[in-house]
Amino acid sequence: MVTPPSGVSPGNMAIPRSAQADEPISTGEMAALGTHLLIPTTLMFLPTAVIRIAFQDGWLSNILGFGLTLMLAAILLPLLAHAAPGQGLLEALRWRAPWIARWLGLVFGFALVHLEALVVIEIGILWQQAVMPETPDTFFAITALVLAALSARAGIEPLGRTALLFAGILLIFTPVILFMSFDLIHPAEFQPVLANGMKPVVVATQPVLGFGEELLLLALGLGYLRPRPGSSPAKASFQVVALATGISMGVTVLFFAATIAALGPREASRDLLPTLTYMHLIRLGEFIQRIEGVVLLFWTWSILTKAGLVHLLACQAWGAVFAIRDARVLSLPLVGLVFAESRILIRDTIELVHYLMIWGLIATMFFLVPLLIGLVAIGLTPSPNRPAPPPNAAVPGQNTLSPNGPSPAPGGQPVP
Amino acid sequence: MTCTSSRQGTVRRGGRHYWLAFWVVLVTVCTGLSSGGCWSRKEVTELAWVSTMAIDRGQKSGWYRVSSSLLNTRTAVGMTTATAVEPPEFVVSVEAPSILEATRQTTAMLGRRAFYVHCEVIVISEEVARQGLRPIIDFLTRDRQFLQAKRLIIAKGKASDILDVRGSVEERVGRLIMTALDSASVYGLAESVTVGQFAEAASSPGIDPVLPVVERVSLEPQNVQRYSTSVPELSGATGQTEQHSPSSAIMEGGTRRTVRVVGLAAFRNDRLVGWFNDEESFGLTALLRGLRNTPLTLTSPRVAVSLTGGPSKLRVKVSPDGNLEYTSELAVDVSFLQVFGSLDLSRQEVHDLLMQQVAHEIQRRIDKALSRAAELRVDPAGFGLALYRANPKRWAQVQAGWRDRWPTVPVHYRVDIRSLKTGLAVDVPPVSTDDVPQQAASRVIQRLEEPV
Known part of the structure; x- marks a missing residue:
């Protein structure tokens, strides 16, 4: 546990080396992780929720929702990176306003456990409803949670590399899949009709925005981001947001439109997993009859990566609550909490679909608002890196983000 | 350089152990799943493969009579080729209040699990179509075995009669119907319609669906004396099934039968209302x-x-x-x-x-x-x-x-x-x-x- 030395106010002490900065990942890896936060669950359940409201105009809602996400994330994350370079939101707050950091950590901690429980439920539904109906979803939940916990303990670097590999595969396979389903697509099915004006499109933007706001959770892990030489953290975080949102919006809009065009808006709206049903229909003559197995493999890969990332961020949040420097020790204990919530959160798939209709509201309350509060707190608190120098309180080692290891604290002893 | 040193530092702090544990768990889970410990396992030898399904109206009000044409694995696995006594497919019919129950009863009768994933064609009788296809479509789009790509056709008369068309060049009924549909769509007589396409047309505003119509026709009498023997019924089939099953005898009197696409059926929403010639x-x-x-x-x-x-x-x-x-x-x-x-x-x-x-x-x-x-x-x-x-x-x-x-x-x-x-x-x-x-x-x- 790291506590400010007695007699030294947080504003006057040097920030120890960031725990996240010990495991830097590149902009591409961080962007790939952001893509994983958005794509897998968006493709799974969002089409049903959106098309039920906006029918064939649903893909417009997708563009609108992701556009708003891009706008929000492209402002807030670079702002954080500029205000607290090399640190995640809670990390930055711990040394500026510990009290706020604990409370925000609590909010984020519960929100992330909730999100991970939802992801676990979605994995269970995907596999149980689509592939293995006789297998209890508890089995999928435990498997997914154990894998998520272990990958979170392994750290962000393996997650980032896995995510980057998947992002490449996704970019290659998306046009291939769309090309293979060319004969299924009837463009007239997704031409905008706007039978009831723009209102349904705007209303359907709400769940899209909810899924999109999950990208804001990267603020908690922004300390992992290692900018390229010559690039600032703010610029790197903007690149992350632009890449993640751009890829996610492109892929999901394409699959949205293709699903609507292949199944028709009414069939797509009553389908639990319309994207998977669309994959079922794709065949290449007598040669390739079923591609959904391959799709399921990559889908599961992606959603497990998301679960791992969310688990890691949840550890960070709870670590801020308990002031633990390397919060990954909380990885396994959190499994029990997430598992318990996943068992009591949603009763059935219908309830889940209805719940996702208000996911935009939930995400705004528990992802966006705490981030805004944190940013304001950081903005109002003087940076400990640039304190007003009190008399006789020279703080050595101000450049605490130096890669040369922990900065010595006053008194010459390294901060643990 | 900074990057390299910090990444090595991560491994030194114990990441290797976590990776080891990760791989151990992953390999254990994968091995467990692949070694038959999965609840949803389906052994090939425990399945009865349904190639075509026909739905007629049952004798009781609101009931269905569901006939399934199953691949005869005794000839399909290489033991022997199809003969008169061992045809490539056989038909099992059951009556039930719902399609779901009919599929389960079929499984009970067969002693093997009826497997519908490879069922390519679903034949529906005129009577059932006039009552409305919505409950059937709902089942077909809800059950994971019946993908939306299954083709729907309407039979003039009894649907189960369509399954009794052996004796043509193509031995499997489903394949015969598929090729007949493809050919008919080439010469402009019909359009191949899948379950999903029908459901979408039936639920969309301003359009009514159509489905291809088939009927069973007899070919010229052939000298097929050796084909006139009865098919041995499947073990476990009841006497009632033997009496009504269209597979009880094929090509009686040396007559080969095939299917012919005869036009399109007109639907108002989901109900059959007439024909197009x-x-x-x-x-x-x-x-x-x-x-x-x-x-x-x-x-x-x-x-x-x-x-x-x-x-x-x-x-x-x-x-x-x-x-x-x-x-x-x-x-x-x-x-x-x-x-x-x-x-x-x-x-x-x-x-x-x-x-x-x-x-x-x-x-x-x-x-x-x-x-x-x-x-x-x-x-x-x-x-x-x-x-x-x-x-x-x-x-x-x-x-x-x-x-x-x-x-x-x-x-x-x-x-x-x-x-x-x-x-x-x-x-x-x-x-x-x-x-x-x-x-x-x-x-x-x-x-x-x-x-x-």
Whole structure:
């Protein structure tokens, strides 16, 4: 546990080396992780929720929702990176306003456990409803949670590399899949009709925005981001947001439109997993009859990566609550909490679909608002890196983000 | 350098152990799943593969009689080839209040789990279709074994009769029906419709679905004495099944049977309301999905052509006072494949007039199809859907009485013959010297110039 030395106010002490900065990942890896936060669950359940409201105009809602996400994330994350370079939101707050950091950590901690429980439920539904109906979803939940916990303990670097590999595969396979389903697509099915004006499109933007706001959770892990030489953290975080949102919006809009065009808006709206049903229909003559197995493999890969990332961020949040420097020790204990919530959160798939209709509201309350509060707190608190120098309180080692290891604290002893 | 040192630092702090644990758990889980510990495992040797399913009305009110044509794995796994006593497929029929229960009863009768993933065709009887297909479609789109890509067809008469068509070149019923459907769609007699397409058309505003119709026909009597033996019934089949099952005897009296696609069935929402005959089906398929090497024989002059083109582009124009007007364009390529009599195809006048005749004949069939649709009060061409997409507000005003209204809306068809090909010959083979081709051509032109 790291506590400010007695007699030294947080504003006057040097920030120890960031725990996240010990495991830097590149902009591409961080962007790939952001893509994983958005794509897998968006493709799974969002089409049903959106098309039920906006029918064939649903893909417009997708563009609108992701556009708003891009706008929000492209402002807030670079702002954080500029205000607290090399640190995640809670990390930055711990040394500026510990009290706020604990409370925000609590909010984020519960929100992330909730999100991970939802992801676990979605994995269970995907596999149980689509592939293995006789297998209890508890089995999928435990498997997914154990894998998520272990990958979170392994750290962000393996997650980032896995995510980057998947992002490449996704970019290659998306046009291939769309090309293979060319004969299924009837463009007239997704031409905008706007039978009831723009209102349904705007209303359907709400769940899209909810899924999109999950990208804001990267603020908690922004300390992992290692900018390229010559690039600032703010610029790197903007690149992350632009890449993640751009890829996610492109892929999901394409699959949205293709699903609507292949199944028709009414069939797509009553389908639990319309994207998977669309994959079922794709065949290449007598040669390739079923591609959904391959799709399921990559889908599961992606959603497990998301679960791992969310688990890691949840550890960070709870670590801020308990002031633990390397919060990954909380990885396994959190499994029990997430598992318990996943068992009591949603009763059935219908309830889940209805719940996702208000996911935009939930995400705004528990992802966006705490981030805004944190940013304001950081903005109002003087940076400990640039304190007003009190008399006789020279703080050595101000450049605490130096890669040369922990900065010595006053008194010459390294901060643990 | 900074990056390298920090990453190595991560590993030093114990990441290696976590990776080891990760891989141990991953390998354990994967091994557990693949070694038969999975709840949802399906052993190939425990499955009975259903290739075709037929749904008839049951004897009890609201019940279904579900017949399943199953692959005979005794011949399919290489023990022996299909013979009269070991046909490639056999049929099992059950009656149940729901399709779900029927599938479970089928499993109970077989001693193996009925597996429907490879069931390619679902045949529905006329009686069931007249009651409405919504409950069946709901089951087929809800159950994970029945993908939306399964094809739906309507049987004139009993659906289970369609499964009893062995003796044709194709041994498997499902495959036979699929190829018959594909062929019929080529010659413009039917359109292959999947479960998903039917469900979407039935639930969309301003369009009614159609389904292909098949009937069982007998081929000429053959000398197939060796095929006249009865099929040994499956072990476990009850006496009742033996009595009613169409597989109890195949090709009685040496008669081979096959299926024939005889047109399209018209639906109002999900209920069967009538039929489209050959020419009407031709016109409708030309509108819906175009022509694909579709044959057409003109009577005067007598010429057989192959048509390719489409589908038609349907546009609706709403005037300021709310009046509707449809235009449709169908662009077609024509190839001459058989010419009767003397006709000099190298002459431009002959070309022009023949193009008019072809366009007129296509238009006549489309008109006939639409007249029949109006008579049945259905909108299979999707005039209402086109209006909904183009002007949803106007659609909301006319939606209520649309089926009675659309026949009164003017529809202007334009069939454009894009190209006229003569095949590998430009002229007919000469048969005598007294009929000079030029004179014959003049006679044809005179005949063509008579008002149609």
